[in-house]
Amino acid sequence: MKSAPVTSPSIRRDAAIAKANLPPNAIVADVGTGTAFVAQGLAARAAKVIGFDASPDMLAVARRNLSELEQRGISRGGRRSAAGVGRHV
Numbered sequence: 001m002k003s004a005p006v007t008s009p010s011i012r013r014d015a016a017i018a019k020a021n022l023p024p025n026a027i028v029a030d031v032g033t034g035t036a037f038v039a040q041g042l043a044a045r046a047a048k049v050i051g052f053d054a055s056p057d058m059l060a061v062a063r064r065n066l067s068e069l070e071q072r073g074i075s076r077g078g079r080r081s082a083a084g085v086g087r088h089v
Helices: 009-019 037-043 056-071
Strands: 027-031 048-052
Parallel strands (some): 027 048
């Protein structure tokens, strides 16, 4: 039996996002954002990413993870942002 090639979660995430063929002005909702892993990948391809999660603890993790994007010049609320991570259900 042949095994599937091993790829990192980031590679799989980015490949799935690429298949969505998002326009550069896309506004995307990451429902159930959790740690914001998908939101991080979407930030490079969309005008705005809004993360939603019912768990305040997960949102705190998401905010920490997204702070790296701000340090690289992708700011909340601006073009290509991972903005709006909030408790919206």
